[in-house]
Amino acid sequence: MKKGKRKGKLKSKPARRARPARRSKPARRSQSADKEKSSAGAFFPRKRMIAKLIQRRRRRLRRVLRKGIGPVAVPSKAAPAVPPVETPDPKKTIRQVTKRQILLCPGPVLLSLGVKHALAGPEICHREQEFTGMQEAVRAKLIHALGLDGRWTSVLIGGSGTAALESAILSAVDPSKKLLVVNNGVYGSRIAQIAKIHGIPLVEVRAPLTEAPALDRVHAALKRERGIGTVAMVHHETSTGMLNPVEAVGGLAKKLHKRFLVDAISSLGAERLDLDKAGVDLCVGSAGKALHGAPGLSFVLVNQSEVVRIQKQKPRSLYLDLAGALKSQESGEPPFTPAVPLVAAFHAALNELIKEGLKSRIAKYRQRSVFLRQGFKKLKLEFLLPEKDLSNSLTALMVPTEISYTKLHALLRKGGFVIYAGQSELREKIFRVAHMGGLLQSDLKLFLSVLKTALSR
Incomplete structure (x- = not known):
């Protein structure tokens, strides 16, 4: 032992790293071994690749559904480009359809x-x-x-x-x-x-x-x-x-x-x-x-x-x-x-x-017509026919000069009611209100209120 060196502090030299042995060809694994590893949760690159492919396709499908359109094909030089077709917003369409509208037209009618x-x-x-x-x-x-x-x-x-x-x-x-x-x-x-x-x-x-x-x-x-x-x-x-x-x-x-x-x-x-x-x-x-x-x-x-x-x-x-x-x-x-x-x-x-009962149904229609026509008179609306000639199921009224039928129809529709235009030579001159179907008295009262507001605009 040399001088000045303490016995417990000697450092050993690191061992030389051994050369890696030559790789030999892996032995062919049996199918039973594959099954054992698979069941034990062994990793297979092919499965990972398939999983990534599925994820990419799902992400692409979600993007397509959000846009509402599919992939657009690039037109060839020979064929002119076709302008894209506007696709309606499905959420907006569903809201329009599911919103309850009170039909005051002579069919279709509100169903029970x-x-x-x-x-x-x-x-x-x-x-x-x-x-x-x-x-x-x-x-x-x-x-x-x-x-x-x-x-x-x-x-x-x-x-x-x-x-x-x-x-x-x-x-x-x-x-x-x-x-x-x-x-x-x-x-x-x-x-x-x-x-x-x-x-x-x-x-x-x-x-x-x-x-x-x-x-x-x-x-x-x-x-x-x-x-x-x-x-x-x-x-x-x-x-x-x-x-x-x-x-x-x-x-x-x-x-x-x-x-x-x-x-x-x-x-x-x-x-x-x-x-x-x-x-x-x-x-x-x-x-x-x-x-x-x-x-x-x-x-x-x-x-x-x-x-x-x-x-x-x-x-x-x-x-x-x-x-x-x-x-x-x-x-x-x-x-x-x-x-x-x-x-x-x-x-x-x-x-x-x-x-x-048929008599009760007819009486109900008669009550509806009387109630609505009293309301029309209060609103100063003019009837197309004398009241003695009118049916129980529909009333035709002259469109006031201050408003067009198109505007009146739009305002009433916004308020939840659908009326009917005139036909033939009366198309732009009258509007028709039918009293058919499963209407409630509250529906009729609300209609007169909405009609009053529409006529005052």
């Missing part, structure tokens, strides 16, 4: 919770007993709810009231016979238009939109024109709110042995209408108006005395063949796919009408 529940019910096959039984119940309850008896039957037609009207016209007029149309509005003109399209010989007794048809002119036309087999008219002319004299015209038709067809699409359930007393042979109605069903389903009420005659007729249409529809519904074998949810909703609506 029971009808909505039936409309969104379980799917039913139209060729199974569940549907055919429900359809038969609807046809029977319709006759019962409207106070008719065994002298009447009903035929359901998939489509708006116009579909049932066209079906009835094609069955009501015999070949080589003429159709006399009592026309004092847009829907009277529609009957004439349908006849012209199908080449049915036509005679029209026209009256101004704001006047009831003159009975002496109807009588004169029936006496003058040879070959008239059917008379047709609208009970409630929805374009103006006028209630036409169906019983008087029906009396003239029966006196001269003519068939009588009535369009009661917007009056059944809201107005008194005795089909037997008026001498009606075919009556057209709709589920989606004063009967409080969903839109898109209509029907024809047929007097049993007409059933044999229309069954002998040669069909003029495939889908709108009234005799064919009646035969298929009575046999329970539908030739086409019917509007199953609409039939279910109508079934629920008829149950509610039967429980309420």
Whole structure:
């Protein structure tokens, strides 16, 4: 040991780092070893790569969904660039749809919770007993709810009231016979238009939109024109709110042995209408108006005395063949796919009408019309027609000179109410307020308040 060095303080030299041994090829692992390591949570680079790829795709998908559009392809030099299409904000659209609006239009109408529940019910096959039984119940309850008896039957037609009207016209007029149309509005003109399209010989007794048809002119036309087999008219002319004299015209038709067809699409359930007393042979109605069903389903009420005659007729249409529809519904074998949810909703609506009673429903409509018209008078609004000619289900009012219909409609819609414009020559001159559907008294009070505010702007 050298001098000056203490025994316990000697430092040893670091050992020389050994050369790494030559790497040998790894032995092939067995599949059982792989499984053991995998189950023990061993790391595999391939799994990590797949996980990262999935994360990147998820992040990209979230970006695309936030923007509302997909990746935009770069146009080639040959093809001109297509301008991007503006995609509506889905959140804004949903808010607009889900915001409750009070419909003051003559269909569609506000539905009860029971009808909505039936409309969104379980799917039913139209060729199974569940549907055919429900359809038969609807046809029977319709006759019962409207106070008719065994002298009447009903035929359901998939489509708006116009579909049932066209079906009835094609069955009501015999070949080589003429159709006399009592026309004092847009829907009277529609009957004439349908006849012209199908080449049915036509005679029209026209009256101004704001006047009831003159009975002496109807009588004169029936006496003058040879070959008239059917008379047709609208009970409630929805374009103006006028209630036409169906019983008087029906009396003239029966006196001269003519068939009588009535369009009661917007009056059944809201107005008194005795089909037997008026001498009606075919009556057209709709589920989606004063009967409080969903839109898109209509029907024809047929007097049993007409059933044999229309069954002998040669069909003029495939889908709108009234005799064919009646035969298929009575046999329970539908030739086409019917509007199953609409039939279910109508079934629920008829149950509610039967429980309420037709007289009570009509009285309710009358009370609504009186309440609203008193409010319109306080607001100094002018009626299109004399009050004696008005129906229970709709009021037509002149648009004040201080405001346009477009602005009035926009202000009322902002306040939660939807009204109707005029039609034909009255389009910009009037606005229409219907009293149909599941309206509450509070809805009517609020509407008058919102209307007052809109008119004062």
